[in-house]
Amino acid sequence: MRLAERMTEKQLKAVTKTRACGGVPGLVVKVVKLKDGSLAKYFILRESTINRIFTLGRYPQMSLADAFKKAADWKVKIRQGIDPSEEEKALKASLRRKSTSGDDRLTFEQLVYRWIEFNEARGRWNNPSKPKKEVWQGFFRNHIPDSIRMCPVEELKPEMFAAALGEKWRTMIDTPERILSDARQAIDWAIRSEFVPLMLNPAQVKDGKLGDLLPLVRAEGGHEPALPPKRMPLFFAELMKLVPVSQTARCLAFAILTAARNSTAREATWGEIKETEGQWFHVIPRERMKVKGEKIPFDRKTPLSPQALELLNTAPRIGLDPKAFIFPNINKGRNSPFTRDSVRALIKRMHDKQKAIDGIGWIDPEQTHAKTGKPRIVTLHGCARATFNTWAKDASGYGHPAFAKDLRESCLDHRNESYQCAYDREQALGDMREVFDAWGAFCFSQIK
Template sequence: MPKIAKTLTDLQVKKLTTDGYYAVGGVAGLYLRVVTPNKYWVFRYKLNGKRRDLQFDKYPNVSLKIARERAEDFKKLQKQGIDPIEWRKNKALEAKAQENKAQIASMTFRMMAEAYCKYQIEHERYEEESKDLGLFKGHLKNYIYPIIGDILFQDISYDHIAKILSPIWCEHPALVRKIRSDINGIYAWARALKLTDKESPTTPSVLKNLLPKRPPAAQKNHPMLPVDEIPEFFADLHARLSISARCLEFAILTATRSGNAREAKWVEINFNTKQWIIPAKKMKVSSNGDLIIPLSTEAMAILKELKENSLGYSDYIFPSPIGGGFLSDASLKAVIKTMHFEKIQATGKGYVDPNELDKNGNPRMITAHGTARASFRTWAQDDKLGNNKRFDERIAELCLHHKITDAYNGAYERNEAIKSRTEMMQAWADYCYSGIMRND
């Protein structure tokens, strides 16, 4: 045990100015440490035969009298087999935990959501300008914050979530799922970081009891252009010079989803074999493998023209005019919308699918997806054109990257299928361009 030193007075302690350790007496192990210009109280003790120093307060913020009282408390802990240093650390952690708990308890949903966004960006789960983060923030601003933004995070209930979802519950089930997932993600993150122990109030089996019963969902397809109107539409489209128009044209010629066309990169094009190879990871059904698309003469002409005029600032074939990223889905929709309304003004009838009606019973405007894929598939088996006898429907399914599961599957996925698909894609391009006057 440390020896009990001579008991110093306040005045004597005050006069200690040379750097070093000074036993101040009154309690064995209590020292004043001088590190000019500062002075610190230190409790020196032994634990398992090893000396330990606990620097616990600053002088004169803590007086000699209080320092002795605290040193006595440390000695009592030591006698109970408790390490004073570890005890003090735990006390500090407890105090910090209580402070954090109080701070978290005062956080609104908006504050927690903003902390969540910041964390995701810092840990590179979201890119700051990414589309996904933009959509997430849009859901927060337009649907979530108006209802629960200023309510304490800990107080959010199922009733609050039901109030958010109620206006969109029946007509927008996909949006409902996304918003519920957004809120659930914030709660999952907060629980993982121990910011809350509250369960997410988003369990579907609970929410459905607080929301109206949904009417049976009507089956909706992507509106497609009737096959006999394709040549006229293509003549109209081909005359437009925007990058969005070329992208839409390319998507239809290749019978691909607009997302694949918009995100197509030059590295995916093999100019020697005249093929576009879309990696499996970019396909809707990645398990079907890479999609090899034979490129028609017309599709190759689009690529060659764009390549010649490319400034090399983007990896994308159809770059956005702003930033060089890929085109947005809205850009292709805008092309169709413009063409549709211009045709209405000229002829009284736009580009519509007569078999797909809106809630008012009117034919719906065509979509890029429907025209590129459904129109192609219908054309491939159109009996008026004789294509039902000319083309094998399995080849059409392979062109669309649909999995063929019958006994012919293996044969059609070998090189013979590429040849047949090449012939089909060229025939489709010829039909699309049949309304265009060309000098070949």
């Protein structure tokens, strides 16, 4: 029997009727229409050898990668004569008994939320658009199994974290690292606070047993792929065609024009756009910036070029709430910013379209995938930061005035609290405006 081609995440999101996932025989995504008209998607394993159908989980609470892994694991158990669904029920019942039987030991989930509350009370993680508790609710929902979530902290083992996150450690760039970093810090805090007995931290990667258990191969990180500056005007011309119908495209364009970091652009609010003496700025609170030092006595200000200002003037806006996001994710509600993945998906679609035209697409010719050897597709951060800096350094190459290194660094908000930066009390806003005005004109140079 011919096995269907393995389904991709993009295909799964677009599925509207039940179909095979491929990859693992019998794995199916079942689509059910709910009363409110929305579609629910469930991963089903049909095992013909014993004439059984197993429900593995619901998407997106269970990822496609996890469904493939679980289906493959369950098929092995079925061949061994084990009923995996009964085994899973028994495990969950055991965990529930532990949590409700008067055992007052701290579970991992309870510890994480207690650790978050402790640190928030001290003023840490002051980001109302992305509360730490909501981040961890997502981690528990999508990445951490009940066997860890409901386990007493003192019974956690490195092997449990390795089993749950090993594949993600190999294929995902930062999520498993963030999970394990927070888990390590929370458990260390519990030990210091004597909430749990003295123990070796099971989430310790560096110099810990968990580091010996996790795969050595990691997803590619390093520098973000950036577009060569000479290709930016054409890229921008194609991007601006999408702006009237895509808030994600408008967000990407704004990020590039303001040399913004990823979250700085995605989480920008209308209250951050301010006018001073006839000049417009994006004024970003210092706590939202990467450099948050208390000794830096001013918020980050980015002069808005005419092109950046026009993007804002033509952006749809509902109401006058200053806390409303400039680039809201309508699909998730008006007070939700776009995710990194939505911007990546937009650039990937642009790349595929351009590659069909010129055989190249929007890639960084200096960076290649370690496995495939193919050039890497550019990112928001690479285009908004590296491409901008490369352009700004080459005055004669791109026909703009020479910009001093300190000025370029100020435009990128590359600062520290020592040496000459310790004496800065304000940014060189006039000179910065010249840089961003020239950058905006360059980006729009092929737009008619």
